[in-house]
Amino acid sequence: MDYSGLIEKLLEGNTRTAARLITLVENNIDVAEKIINSIYKNTGNAYILGITGAPGTGKSTFISTLIKIFIDQGKKIGIICVDPTSPLTGGALLGDRIRMKEHFSLENVFIRSMANRGQLGGLARATDDTIKILDAYGCDIIIVETVGVGQSDVDIFKSAHTVVVLLVPGLGDDIQTIKAGIMEITDVFVVNKMDLDGADRKVADLMQMLELNKTYKYDSEKIPIDFAKMKDWTPEIIKVNSRTGENFDILLDKISKHKEFLEKTGTISNYLKNRIKTETLQILKHKLTKKIEELLHSNEVVEKYINEVMEKSLDPYSMANLIIKMLEKKF
Numbered sequence: 001m002d003y004s005g006l007i008e009k010l011l012e013g014n015t016r017t018a019a020r021l022i023t024l025v026e027n028n029i030d031v032a033e034k035i036i037n038s039i040y041k042n043t044g045n046a047y048i049l050g051i052t053g054a055p056g057t058g059k060s061t062f063i064s065t066l067i068k069i070f071i072d073q074g075k076k077i078g079i080i081c082v083d084p085t086s087p088l089t090g091g092a093l094l095g096d097r098i099r100m101k102e103h104f105s106l107e108n109v110f111i112r113s114m115a116n117r118g119q120l121g122g123l124a125r126a127t128d129d130t131i132k133i134l135d136a137y138g139c140d141i142i143i144v145e146t147v148g149v150g151q152s153d154v155d156i157f158k159s160a161h162t163v164v165v166l167l168v169p170g171l172g173d174d175i176q177t178i179k180a181g182i183m184e185i186t187d188v189f190v191v192n193k194m195d196l197d198g199a200d201r202k203v204a205d206l207m208q209m210l211e212l213n214k215t216y217k218y219d220s221e222k223i224p225i226d227f228a229k230m231k232d233w234t235p236e237i238i239k240v241n242s243r244t245g246e247n248f249d250i251l252l253d254k255i256s257k258h259k260e261f262l263e264k265t266g267t268i269s270n271y272l273k274n275r276i277k278t279e280t281l282q283i284l285k286h287k288l289t290k291k292i293e294e295l296l297h298s299n300e301v302v303e304k305y306i307n308e309v310m311e312k313s314l315d316p317y318s319m320a321n322l323i324i325k326m327l328e329k330k331f
């Protein structure tokens with residue numbers, strides 16, 4: 001199929017076409033390849049904000065307030081809600097979507113839920129492609145929201161310029177969760193619900209946690225290459241009230257400060273390089289897995305190896321090594 005008509009409409013800012021193209025890239029990676037191929041040179045203009053936090057921390061409220069501010073600034077905004085954990089939350093996301101829609105005239109806001117979709121080649125791949133479509137569509141800011149539960153969030157956030165994590169006063173469980181991997185890529189910590197008791201305490205806890213982790217964070221030997229954009233940035237901490245918008249002016253200053261940091265220090269090119277690497281890795285994983293699966297299901301030599309493993313004259317590791325050798329010859 002020829003997608004040039006659709007792509008032309010997308011670049012003109014046609015909303016329906018954006019929605020249609022997103023569905024296409026989610027459902028078929030070969031189609032995604034063609035579409036991204038055609039629009040790639042029109043991407044790179046949007047600022048990507050990753051936002052995460054446990055359910056109930058106020059992400060929807062926080063994002064609604066942010067959107068209102070961005071709309072007042074005349075910005076065009078895309079929101080991608082990602083929930084890789086449970087199809088049951090689809091309803092909740094839809095509720096959020098309706099709730100969010102109540103607040104504004106929607107001309108400049110595009111909301112998309114990725115729940116239950118994008119399985120082909122992984123959620124991170126589908127999210128990356130959706131970001132590109134919204135970028136080419138003309139969004140100035142793209143907000144990617146996740147529930148912050150693990151590795152998939154980390155992969156998804158590798159595409160974000162600025163990663164914001166929401167916490168709330170009390171408990172402490174939320175900090176524990178974040179320690180599991182998202183913390184290393186967090187640029188701004190937001191203590192939401194500052195009107196509740198314990199907000200300052202939470203800010204202090206975060207400061208202490210960051211202090212404790214300093215050695216880890218600044219030991220370049222230990223920083224995985226993907227996180228290199230973090231190197232000289234000390235995460236900002238800010239308390240806000242998402243219901244009233246209190247402190248959002250300061251929050252936006254902090255986000256701008258991070259943006260400036262990325263640009264001035266040249267960290268942005270580092271970030272871009274890493275982004276290209278991780279994106280390519282996602283795609284490669286998908287393509288190679290497909291190739292290997294094809295090989296495993298329809299190859300006489302592989303069949304022979306399988307029998308050898310069954311007879312215990314070979315083990316699965318050795319078989320894997322032999323298959324890698326076969327693949328090397330193919331390329």
Ligand SMILES: Nc1nc2c(ncn2[C@@H]2O[C@H](COP(=O)(O)OP(=O)(O)O)[C@@H](O)[C@H]2O)c(=O)[nH]1
Nearest residue numbers: 055056057058059060061192193194241242243
């Ligand atoms: N007191 C207070 N409540 C808030 C604030 N922000 C959000 N909430 C409430 O927290 C609840 C969960 O918010 P929601 O945005 O749905 O959280 P999400 O699950 O992270 O999307 C709702 O009842 C919100 O009204 C805040 O700053 N202060």
Ligand SMILES: [Mg+2]
Nearest residue numbers: 059060061096
């Ligand atoms: Mg929500």
